[in-house]
Amino acid sequence: MPKIKTHSGAKKRxxxxxxxxxIRAHANMSHxxxxxxKSAKFKRNMRGTCVADxxxxxxxKRMIPYK
Numbered sequence: 001m002p003k004i005k006t007h008s009g010a011k012k013r014x015x016x017x018x019x020x021x022x023i024r025a026h027a028n029m030s031h032x033x034x035x036x037x038k039s040a041k042f043k044r045n046m047r048g049t050c051v052a053d054x055x056x057x058x059x060x061k062r063m064i065p066y067k
Contacts, residue, residue, distance in 0.1 A: 007063035014052070014060050016067050022052035022060045 015023050026046040033043060052060060 004065045006066060010060060010063035011067065014064060014067075016061075016064070017051075022057050023049050024052045025049055 013024060017023055026048070028038075029043070029046050032038065
């Protein structure tokens with residue numbers, strides 16, 4: 001069988017934990033970070049990573065087969 005190409009956008013956005021869970025970053029942190037209704041508490045809570053929803057895990061794992 002031929003090798004499967006890794007999705008170049010997915011490899012920058014997702015990684016797998018040791019147990020095989022998909023790790024992702026929080027949304028809403030790209031711009032408009034001072035003022036505009038984003039409090040310091042909101043930005044602090046968005047700083048870490050979180051686990052992707054189970055409805056998306058199969059699609060993400062198909063895009064990053066060798067991670």
